[in-house]
Amino acid sequence: MQSSYKKVLKAIHTYDLEDILKKFNQYEDLIEGNLHCWICNDVVTLQNIGSIKFIDSKLMLSCNKQVCYEQAVKELK
Amino acid sequence: MYFLLALINIRLQSMNFDIDLNFLTSIWPVYFIPCGIVILYLIMNPEKAELWGSILSRLIAFFSRKAERRSVSGDIQGRLNSFVKKYQADDVLPYGLRFKWVTNSNFESFVQNGEVVVIMNNHQNNARNFLNALIAWTDQGLLPQVKNFIPNEIMQATELTLQEKIIQSQRSDALKIFRDEILPTRLNNFSGTAKYKDKLSNLDRTGYFDTIYLSELAFAGGRLQDLLLNEVMTELNSFIEFLERLADRDPIDDTTPLSIKNTVFKVSVVIVAKSFIILTRGIGPYVNRIKNAFTEKQDSIYVLIRKPNFTFVDSLIGKVEEESNTKKIWKKEILMMARKIGKSNAIMCLFR
Numbered sequence: 001m002q003s004s005y006k007k008v009l010k011a012i013h014t015y016d017l018e019d020i021l022k023k024f025n026q027y028e029d030l031i032e033g034n035l036h037c038w039i040c041n042d043v044v045t046l047q048n049i050g051s052i053k054f055i056d057s058k059l060m061l062s063c064n065k066q067v068c069y070e071q072a073v074k075e076l077k
Numbered sequence: 078m079y080f081l082l083a084l085i086n087i088r089l090q091s092m093n094f095d096i097d098l099n100f101l102t103s104i105w106p107v108y109f110i111p112c113g114i115v116i117l118y119l120i121m122n123p124e125k126a127e128l129w130g131s132i133l134s135r136l137i138a139f140f141s142r143k144a145e146r147r148s149v150s151g152d153i154q155g156r157l158n159s160f161v162k163k164y165q166a167d168d169v170l171p172y173g174l175r176f177k178w179v180t181n182s183n184f185e186s187f188v189q190n191g192e193v194v195v196i197m198n199n200h201q202n203n204a205r206n207f208l209n210a211l212i213a214w215t216d217q218g219l220l221p222q223v224k225n226f227i228p229n230e231i232m233q234a235t236e237l238t239l240q241e242k243i244i245q246s247q248r249s250d251a252l253k254i255f256r257d258e259i260l261p262t263r264l265n266n267f268s269g270t271a272k273y274k275d276k277l278s279n280l281d282r283t284g285y286f287d288t289i290y291l292s293e294l295a296f297a298g299g300r301l302q303d304l305l306l307n308e309v310m311t312e313l314n315s316f317i318e319f320l321e322r323l324a325d326r327d328p329i330d331d332t333t334p335l336s337i338k339n340t341v342f343k344v345s346v347v348i349v350a351k352s353f354i355i356l357t358r359g360i361g362p363y364v365n366r367i368k369n370a371f372t373e374k375q376d377s378i379y380v381l382i383r384k385p386n387f388t389f390v391d392s393l394i395g396k397v398e399e400e401s402n403t404k405k406i407w408k409k410e411i412l413m414m415a416r417k418i419g420k421s422n423a424i425m426c427l428f429r
Binding site: 052077 | 142145146149150171172173174175176177178179180181184187188189190191192193194195196197198199209210212213214216217218258259262263
């Protein structure tokens with residue numbers, strides 16, 4: 001029998017992304033191309049955002065390149 | 078039920094509707110029995126309930142964000158959990174998957190400091206969403222007790238082969254994205270991954286990947302932690318080579334070894350393929366082979382039964398359980414590819 005325990009994957013739907021980014025005052029920066037992937041340092045946009053890391057009341061973003069996504073996933077709790 | 082109908086009747090009468098209670102009680106089985114069967118089926122098959130929930134949510138996803146989220150997560154959860162159920166892979170992937178949607182209003186309560194949250198797209202991109210969720214799920218949940226003892230290149234190849242199998246089985250429209258965009262990068266992560274991926278994909282085609290390879294890793298892989306790295310490599314290479322020879326075996330060849338007894342992996346395979354043995358001597362010779370394997374202190378005995386011997390499966394299992402101190406762990410119907418036979422259905426049982 002599979003364990004009743006399930007791995008929880010916390011996810012944000014792209015529909016909710018704008019509100020969350022605005023809440024942390026980072027939406028404008030994202031639109032203006034001022035935010036960079038915390039892994040590869042490429043510019044992150046609404047089209048290529050792959051994950052968010054929440055650190056000390058700030059959001060760090062990663063892009064959706066395969067390498068970066070996998071790296072981010074390794075940090076999932 | 079009568080109480081419920083009586084309440085409904087009272088309520089309707091108070092609203093100046095006069096409904097005949099006898100009429101309601103006479104027709105309720107027409108509605109409630111099929112509904113009960115459907116509800117029971119969905120309770121017994123929660124992954125199907127998730128998939129149906131996702132389909133229904135998709136109908137109203139345009140009007141509701143909650144429905145849109147549910148349509149994405151239900152579809153992915155349902156497919157992944159279906160795979161585990163279909164392949165009885167609970168030892169290999171012991172945890173299910175559950176989405177927790179983070180929104181503007183629950184962010185503070187759901188997301189802890191330092192935590193990563195992945196982004197999921199609209200349900201119309203669910204092939205890509207599926208891949209992203211699959212990568213996160215297998216990274217966390219594939220052989221969780223064992224993965225740290227397996228060298229990177231073999232673990233990576235194992236994960237990729239399993240991911241490809243899951244995609245082929247549950248979301249074949251994502252296969253092209255996986256092969257074009259994900260596989261090439263990941264094959265280069267560790268040198269040697271591509272070589273092992275080829276070997277394991279071949280085992281998958283021939284029917285020995287999830288049935289024996291993964292099952293034994295889950296069962297005996299923990300013992301690898303007691304070995305030095307070069308011993309680990311020797312153990313795993315020898316086990317993979319054993320399975321490769323088995324996969325490449327000619328059906329009439331009696332010289333290929335059907336068992337391996339190393340420090341970690343102690344496996345025997347009994348193949349029930351020659352009908353004339355069963356017709357002339359019954360299932361006795363196979364029962365004896367299985368019992369002998371346990372006498373020789375093998376951990377796992379895999380019994381592979383090819384057509385047209387399927388009718389003997391249950392009596393074989395019963396006889397083995399009756400005459401030895403072993404238990405059938407699982408019985409699976411599998412699709413195999415064998416030399417001179419080609420693709421064919423088979424039944425495999427595991428005794429431990």
